[in-house]
Amino acid sequence: MAVRMDNVGIVVEDLGPAIEFFVELGLELEGRSMVEGPWAGRVTGLGDQRVEIAMMRTPDGHGRLELSRFLEPDVVADNRRAPVNALGYLRVMFEVDDLDDTLARLSERGAELVSDEVVQYHDVYRLCYIRGPEGILIGLAQSLL
Structure with missing residues (x-):
């Protein structure tokens, strides 16, 4: 276990x-x-x-x-730009205290939103996916509770 x-x-x-x-x-x-x-x-x-x-x-x-x-050995595959529905694809999700501030700071380091918007899930979370360094897929969530 x-x-x-x-x-x-x-x-x-x-x-x-x-x-x-x-x-x-x-x-x-x-x-x-x-x-x-x-x-x-x-x-x-x-x-x-x-x-x-x-x-x-x-x-x-x-x-x-x-x-x-x-x-x-040499790297044999490059999955950095695979879409989020690719089999075996990895994304990491982080809870942040201020999503807008986090996005602003990370955009200065090259982060880009995967879609053009931050989405709100009911009255619980504001969420988005970004591409970070080298295209790594990262989820960001801000709790609204």
Whole structure:
């Protein structure tokens, strides 16, 4: 039985802008390191690998986002611009305290709304999807309660 969700992983081409983007969103850089060697490849099934990772912690301290940049082996697929209904596609959702302010700050770092509007779900949430660094799909929600 699972005890907790430890992290969600996203592969990026350039760690620097991705880290800056998620720091702007409110996450904290917990650490940055190199993961390499056959032992790591036994976990992933990729063989000998070199991966630079950055672990980002959510403000509540309960969630983490692992950003990975593969140096070896080469990246074999690019799903960054896949539509939200693509099988196996990943999106990460964050609750924010002020959606308009968050959108304004993240747009300065290249974020773009997926649709042209922020949608309100009853009197509960204001929601939107954005494309963040490298086209990563991110959901943002502001509680109205």
